[in-house]
Amino acid sequence: MSHSSVDLAARCRGLVKDFVSGATAQRVLDGVDCDIPFSAMTLLVGPSGCGKTTLVSLLAGLLDPTAGEVMVLGTDIGRLRGKSKVQFRGRNIGFVFQQYNLLPALTARENAAVPMIINGAPRRRALEKSTELLERVGLATKADALPKNLSGGQQQRVAIARALVHDPRLLLCDEPTAALDAASGRTVMDLLRAVAVGPDRAVLIVTHDSRIYDRGDRMIVMADGKVTATLEEKSMFAGHEQTGAT
Amino acid sequence: MAWLAIKMLVGDPVKYLGILFGVTFATLLMSQQIAIFVSLLKRTASQILDIHDADIWVMDKVTRFIDEAPALPDQDLYRVRSVPGVVSAVRLVYSQLGARLPHGGYRTVILMGLDDPSLSGAPTRFIAGSLQRLREPDAVVVDKAGYTYLFPNEPLELDRVFEMNERRARIVGICEASQPFTTLPVLFSRYSQATQYLPPNRNLMNYILVRGTPGTDQQVLCDAIESMAQTGPRPLAALTREQFAMKTVNYYMESTGIPVNFGITITLGFIVGLAITGQTFYLFVTENIRQFGALKAMGVDNTRLVGMILLQGFVAGSTGYGLGIGLAACFFEGTAHVPALEGFGMFPGLLVGIALTVMAIVTLASLLSIRKVLVLEPAMVFR
Numbered sequence: 346m347s348h349s350s351v352d353l354a355a356r357c358r359g360l361v362k363d364f365v366s367g368a369t370a371q372r373v374l375d376g377v378d379c380d381i382p383f384s385a386m387t388l389l390v391g392p393s394g395c396g397k398t399t400l401v402s403l404l405a406g407l408l409d410p411t412a413g414e415v416m417v418l419g420t421d422i423g424r425l426r427g428k429s430k431v432q433f434r435g436r437n438i439g440f441v442f443q444q445y446n447l448l449p450a451l452t453a454r455e456n457a458a459v460p461m462i463i464n465g466a467p468r469r470r471a472l473e474k475s476t477e478l479l480e481r482v483g484l485a486t487k488a489d490a491l492p493k494n495l496s497g498g499q500q501q502r503v504a505i506a507r508a509l510v511h512d513p514r515l516l517l518c519d520e521p522t523a524a525l526d527a528a529s530g531r532t533v534m535d536l537l538r539a540v541a542v543g544p545d546r547a548v549l550i551v552t553h554d555s556r557i558y559d560r561g562d563r564m565i566v567m568a569d570g571k572v573t574a575t576l577e578e579k580s581m582f583a584g585h586e587q588t589g590a591t
Numbered sequence: 592m593a594w595l596a597i598k599m600l601v602g603d604p605v606k607y608l609g610i611l612f613g614v615t616f617a618t619l620l621m622s623q624q625i626a627i628f629v630s631l632l633k634r635t636a637s638q639i640l641d642i643h644d645a646d647i648w649v650m651d652k653v654t655r656f657i658d659e660a661p662a663l664p665d666q667d668l669y670r671v672r673s674v675p676g677v678v679s680a681v682r683l684v685y686s687q688l689g690a691r692l693p694h695g696g697y698r699t700v701i702l703m704g705l706d707d708p709s710l711s712g713a714p715t716r717f718i719a720g721s722l723q724r725l726r727e728p729d730a731v732v733v734d735k736a737g738y739t740y741l742f743p744n745e746p747l748e749l750d751r752v753f754e755m756n757e758r759r760a761r762i763v764g765i766c767e768a769s770q771p772f773t774t775l776p777v778l779f780s781r782y783s784q785a786t787q788y789l790p791p792n793r794n795l796m797n798y799i800l801v802r803g804t805p806g807t808d809q810q811v812l813c814d815a816i817e818s819m820a821q822t823g824p825r826p827l828a829a830l831t832r833e834q835f836a837m838k839t840v841n842y843y844m845e846s847t848g849i850p851v852n853f854g855i856t857i858t859l860g861f862i863v864g865l866a867i868t869g870q871t872f873y874l875f876v877t878e879n880i881r882q883f884g885a886l887k888a889m890g891v892d893n894t895r896l897v898g899m900i901l902l903q904g905f906v907a908g909s910t911g912y913g914l915g916i917g918l919a920a921c922f923f924e925g926t927a928h929v930p931a932l933e934g935f936g937m938f939p940g941l942l943v944g945i946a947l948t949v950m951a952i953v954t955l956a957s958l959l960s961i962r963k964v965l966v967l968e969p970a971m972v973f974r
């Protein structure tokens with residue numbers, strides 16, 4: 346049932362996160378333990394406000410933990426600082442956001458090339474690689490289109506190409522299908538499975554969307570800042586329908 | 592990353608044009624106004640700077656600017672000639688008086704009466720006639736712009752006559768002269784002729800034009816003349832051409848509203864340019880804030896973001912600067928033949944100064960918005 350740490354893309358132990366505003370502190374994560382193995386698509390579910398996005402932000406090193414440990418690809422990302430943290434994130438982690446956050450002035454091809462360019466790759470190579478990824482997400486014909494001329498599902502596919510262009514080993518997706526209709530949502534999930542899951546790669550998907558539960562391999566269930574269950578079998582997912590707000 | 596920064600900037604044409612407009616506007620207004628200001632002030636010293644056959648101007652010490660010099664007694668001329676190092680010292684009368692034109696018109700003119708034997712201080716570039724003819728009776732030479740003031744819309748013609756102080760003046764030459772601040776016609780005559788036109792004062796000469804032995808330090812010679820003149824009835828001032836020009840310019844700067852007037856316009860150019868640029872830049876950054884957040888999440892650190900924003904500012908700044916200077920150049924090119932603006936234009940120091948100011952504007956404008964990006968939580972991209 347449990348994975349040896351070698352197979353783990355990420356591992357959290359006793360993770361605590363408080364948001365302090367003025368004199369009051371709100372404990373949003375309260376001792377989270379979880380594992381995210383390679384070669385699998387892990388779903389992170391739970392009611393609205395239970396701390397899913399906060400956990401993803403900690404895994405990405407976009408927030409610092411109040412206490413506990415976040416190991417990502419063998420590195421304690423909570424301890425990294427400044428440039429080395431930004432660089433670590435830039436090289437190893439890919440993101441897919443609910444709002445696709447594409448740069449409006451750039452074509453699909455250029456948008457998808459951005460992470461490689463950030464990592465210092467020559468523009469030509471980055472554009473070649475992004476063209477290749479756009480092919481894999483089925484958008485070869487739209488490579489020169491601007492985001493405003495693409496549908497939501499197409500924009501999210503561009504975002505997936507962008508998230509994967511620099512071969513990150515951990516892909517973090519927060520509600521990637523929430524803004525899409527059911528069919529586009531399923532297409533996106535299938536795409537993620539096909540292009541993002543691999544022997545040395547892990548995918549974590551935060552979702553509210555029970556329609557796509559069957560696309561996951563494992564499920565981490567959260568409530569109230571804690572992990573309440575980790576389900577390793579698809580057959581068990583069904584009982585964990587959406588409980589919070591949509 | 593530079594590529595990305597520029598793509599983001601020009602990929603938002605409305606805001607890019609907004610920023611460009613702000614910079615172009617500021618550049619045009621500031622460069623055009625400063626050029627006019629400097630050129631206009633320089634005109635107050637035109638008649639000083641036009642004279643190249645004398646190094647030093649000697650005048651009554653109370654003189655504050657060229658149009659306000661009391662007359663000097665003839666002894667002063669001889670005393671200046673006696674100062675060691677002085678090769679020549681000749682009289683000059685510089686005055687304004689009225690000219691009555693044949694068809695009844697009346698104009699105020701500037702008259703420069705030149706030392707009879709040497710004609711020192713005479714114009715050098717003639718369009719018609721010649722300097723020799725200045726020795727004829729009643730002869731005056733007039734500058735070209737002045738001719739058109741005296742005889743508007745009439746062809747340049749020699750031997751036209753008019754009257755000053757009820758005495759005949761005949762135009763024997765038309766020359767080029769730098770426009771005076773007042774854009775009055777500039778007339779040249781022999782000193783002896785000028786005494787006929789001017790009211791009968793005991794003394795008329797109000798300047799002594801001095802040349803030193805080649806190689807003498809002009810400042811040393813000025814000091815020698817001044818210290819000699821300490822002992823006389825009234826002290827004299829001896830100034831190099833540049834010093835006297837500066838003194839005249841400074842007088843106009845200090846005692847007229849011109850600098851305030853231009854200062855306000857130039858400051859407005861700066862402020863309005865900064866406001867437009869700053870606000871549009873701020874909008875540009877705030878509207879792209881999610882994108883900047885995404886870039887931050889994807890591994891762009893603050894240093895690189897600041898670099899990107901400054902580069903965007905720099906690109907918009909240089910483009911707007913080029914456009915603004917181009918437009919100002921078109922203005923001066925287009926007005927080159929308007930006498931009121933003749934000789935006006937920009938100069939290298941101005942171009943450099945405006946470039947620096949524009950860079951300050953875009954840097955300030957981008958700094959306004961950089962703060963927003965610096966404090967941006969990259970985790971916000973998930974919201």
Ligand SMILES: Nc1ncnc2c1ncn2[C@@H]1O[C@H](COP(=O)(O)OP(=O)(O)OP(=O)(O)O)[C@@H](O)[C@H]1O
Nearest residue numbers: 364365371373391392393394395396397398399400
């Ligand atoms: N930057 C912040 N400052 C203060 N409180 C925050 C901040 N970010 C999140 N919170 C709070 O932390 C709690 C958990 O938020 P989080 O976004 O992690 O929930 P979530 O599980 O992703 O919810 P949803 O399903 O609605 O996206 C919420 O109560 C939220 O108000």
Ligand SMILES: [Mg+2]
Nearest residue numbers: 397398399519
């Ligand atoms: Mg969330």
